[in-house]
Amino acid sequence: xxxxxxxxxxxxxxxxxxxxxxxxxxxxxxxxxxxxxxxxxxxxxxxxxxxxxxxxxxxxxxxxxxxxxxxxxxxxxxxxxxxxxxxxxxxxxxxxxxxxxxxxxxxxxxxxxxxxxxxxxxxxxxxxxxxxxxxxxxxxxxxxxxxxxxxxxxxxxxxxxxxxxxxxxxxxxxxxxxxxxxxxxxxxxxxxxxxxxxxxxxxxxxxxxxxxxxxxxxxxxxxxxxxxxxxxxxxxxxxxxxxxxxxxxxxxxxxxxxxxxxxxxxxxxxxxxxxxxxxxxxxxxxxxxxxxxxxxxxxxxxxxxxxxxxxxxxxxxxxxxxxxxxxxxxxxxxxxxxxxxxxxxxxxxxxxxxxxxxxxxxxxxxxxxxxxxxxxxxxxxxxxxxxxxxxxxxxxxxxxxxxxxxxxxxxxxxxxxxxxxxxxxxxxxxxxxxxxxxxxxxxxxxxxxxxxxxxxxxxxxxxxxxxxxxxxxxxxxxxxxxxxxxxxxxxxxxxxxxx
Numbered sequence: 001x002x003x004x005x006x007x008x009x010x011x012x013x014x015x016x017x018x019x020x021x022x023x024x025x026x027x028x029x030x031x032x033x034x035x036x037x038x039x040x041x042x043x044x045x046x047x048x049x050x051x052x053x054x055x056x057x058x059x060x061x062x063x064x065x066x067x068x069x070x071x072x073x074x075x076x077x078x079x080x081x082x083x084x085x086x087x088x089x090x091x092x093x094x095x096x097x098x099x100x101x102x103x104x105x106x107x108x109x110x111x112x113x114x115x116x117x118x119x120x121x122x123x124x125x126x127x128x129x130x131x132x133x134x135x136x137x138x139x140x141x142x143x144x145x146x147x148x149x150x151x152x153x154x155x156x157x158x159x160x161x162x163x164x165x166x167x168x169x170x171x172x173x174x175x176x177x178x179x180x181x182x183x184x185x186x187x188x189x190x191x192x193x194x195x196x197x198x199x200x201x202x203x204x205x206x207x208x209x210x211x212x213x214x215x216x217x218x219x220x221x222x223x224x225x226x227x228x229x230x231x232x233x234x235x236x237x238x239x240x241x242x243x244x245x246x247x248x249x250x251x252x253x254x255x256x257x258x259x260x261x262x263x264x265x266x267x268x269x270x271x272x273x274x275x276x277x278x279x280x281x282x283x284x285x286x287x288x289x290x291x292x293x294x295x296x297x298x299x300x301x302x303x304x305x306x307x308x309x310x311x312x313x314x315x316x317x318x319x320x321x322x323x324x325x326x327x328x329x330x331x332x333x334x335x336x337x338x339x340x341x342x343x344x345x346x347x348x349x350x351x352x353x354x355x356x357x358x359x360x361x362x363x364x365x366x367x368x369x370x371x372x373x374x375x376x377x378x379x380x381x382x383x384x385x386x387x388x389x390x391x392x393x394x395x396x397x398x399x400x401x402x403x404x405x406x407x408x409x410x411x412x413x414x415x416x417x418x419x420x421x422x423x424x425x426x427x428x429x430x431x432x433x434x435x436x437x438x439x440x441x442x443x444x445x446x447x448x449x450x451x452x453x454x455x456x457x458x459x460x461x462x463x464x465x466x467x468x469x470x471x472x473x474x475x476x477x478x479x480x481x482x483x484x485x486x487x488x489x490x491x492x493x494x495x496x497x498x499x
Contacts, residue, residue, distance in 0.1 A: 005036035005070040006062055010043040010055075010078050020044065023074045030105045036070060059087045062100065072103045076126030077133070079104075149239060150382055152247035159232050160184065160212045160223070161251055174248045181251055183209040183219075184227060188252050191228050191260045193454055194283015197221045228260055235410075243403065254410055266293060279303060280321060280328075280449045281460070288463035290314045296321065305462065319465045327467050328453065332438045334479045335456075371409045374402050 009023040024042065031038035041058050062071060071091065073079045079102070080088040094100045098113040107126065111119055145155045158164045158174045161184035165175045183204050190200045201224045210216040211223060227233075234257040235250040236243050263283070279296035280303075287294055287307040292314065294305050303321035307314040378399065385395040441449055453460075460469045471479055 002035060002037035003070060004065060004067065005031050005034070005038040005072055006058070006065075007031055007038050007040045007072050008043065008058060008078070009041065009074065023078070026074050026106065027072055030072065030103075038072075055087045059090050063090065063094065068099060068101075070101050070103055072105065074104070075106045076104050076109065076123060077130035080127060080130075145239075149237065149244045152245055154232070154237055154246055154248070155239070158212075159230055160227060161233065162248065174246075176249055176251065177212070180209065180212065183207070184233060185251050187224060187227060188233070188256055188260055191263055192256060193450065194263060197224045197228070200224050228264070231257060233257065236407075245403075245406070254407075258411075280325065280446045280453070281305060282446075282450050284450065284453055284457070284460045285467075286459075286461050287314060287316050288461040288468060289316045294462050307462075316462065317465065319462060323465055324462075324467055328449075329438060329441060331479075332441050332452075332456070335438075335475060367409050367412050371406060374406050374409075378402055 007024075007027040009020055009027055011020050011023075020042065024040065028038070028040065043054060043058070062069065079091075091100065091102065095102055095111060096113060101110060101112040103110045104126075107122075109119060109122055109126070111123055148155045154174055158177075161177055161181045162174050163177045164172055166172050187200050187204060190203070191197075198221045201219055201221045204224070205218045205220075209219045211219055231238055231243065232246065233251045234254045235245060235248075237246045281294070281296060283293075285294035285305065286292070290307065290309070290311050292308045292310040294316075295308050296303055296305050298304075304318050305321060305324075306318045307316040381390070381395055381398050381402075384390045385392065390398075441452055456472060456475050457469045458472050460467060462468075470476070
């Protein structure tokens with residue numbers, strides 16, 4: 001009766017896949033030459049999420065075989081690169097018990113219960129060398145990834161909103177996804193206004209946003225949360241817990257990203273409940289008594305607002321939205337101005353803008369110069385690390401401090417650039433907001449009312465059913481001017497403040 005042989009052909013990475021047929025051919029040829037009754041197992045570890053589970057099934061089949069048998073691997077490194085692996089321990093236990101022999105034809109090694117010490121030594125050394133080879137490959141991959149990160153390149157698949165694009169046979173880059181990137185920008189904008197993850201996911205899913213996986217499943221709440229916490233979208237890669245700047249085009253500003261993170265923290269700390277409905281004061285109001293967020297809800301056909309009481313009991317009463325809307329309508333009515341007054345306000349703002357041009361230009365130049373200087377230091381530090389002049393811990397510590405300063409400079413640069421342009425408002429745009437704000441507010445749905453209030457107001461607080469707030473610039477100036485009867489009545493506008 002023929003001896004049973006279990007033939008195991010394994011590959012452990014993508015580069016070895018082409019060698020699998022050759023392994024199978026060698027194993028079957030060997031089994032046929034020896035006259036074994038064989039069973040072949042092909043095992044591509046790169047195709048399985050849980051490789052040990054798949055290998056375990058094969059070992060279980062060998063353990064269940066009732067007679068003595070042969071287990072054949074092409075080479076020692078096809079057995080394992082770790083003698084402490086549970087499956088390898090199980091095979092060695094069967095060998096010590098005389099239940100199996102393990103053959104490695106290409107290495108001309110055959111081990112069994114009574115194998116001499118030299119053969120067992122060869123087996124141990126073969127596993128160690130296989131482990132060394134595996135570790136060397138891993139080190140090379142790590143170094144390649146480190147170099148890519150140092151070159152501001154992402155080493156993996158682009159996040160949703162971007163696409164991996166091949167630019168040559170050996171080079172790839174990452175570009176904006178023309179289909180998905182607008183949805184990602186909108187997601188950040190919606191979250192900045194206080195929208196919950198679930199509502200953002202529902203709206204974008206309805207508009208057609210799908211994930212960038214092969215199946216292209218519709219976006220879900222978990223995906224939205226991951227997107228809104230990913231700094232890649234404003235120019236920074238997070239890899240193995242560390243942050244690196246990247247060279248690809250950002251979808252949002254750092255300021256927008258920080259604003260969304262503040263909103264995330266705020267909703268978490270105040271334990272606000274998810275709201276799928278749109279309300280006028282969503283994400284706008286704080287409790288004037290305790291500082292927690294104020295949430296909206298619907299009851300008996302009316303919209304009410306109440307303190308979330310995230311810090312404990314609060315005496316702020318539940319307030320009908322209908323009691324606050326007239327206050328907002330009255331406020332926006334104060335923004336109505338004729339075109340002459342609007343042009344006067346723009347002129348005053350432009351003077352202020354012109355006076356600061358030299359300051360902004362100098363500040364921007366100095367900020368960029370310091371940023372570039374830090375970038376040169378980082379390159380020198382990287383060379384020092386590669387040459388062994390500093391340790392890895394020293395390198396990480398220096399880089400951490402320099403990167404932190406670069407982030408400060410980035411924020412400073414964005415702020416300066418924004419301020420440089422903040423007063424360049426066109427007359428027609430300002431007129432549109434200033435003269436039509438009351439009508440826009442009264443005729444719009446709750447979501448549009450909320451956007452209008454976000455645009456015009458800041459620091460809204462609810463104090464015993466009354467609103468306290470600040471008007472944003474330049475609407476504070478418009479409101480002040482529009483309430484001055486002398487200015488509203490004089491068509492000539494002699495460009496001087498009333499006595």
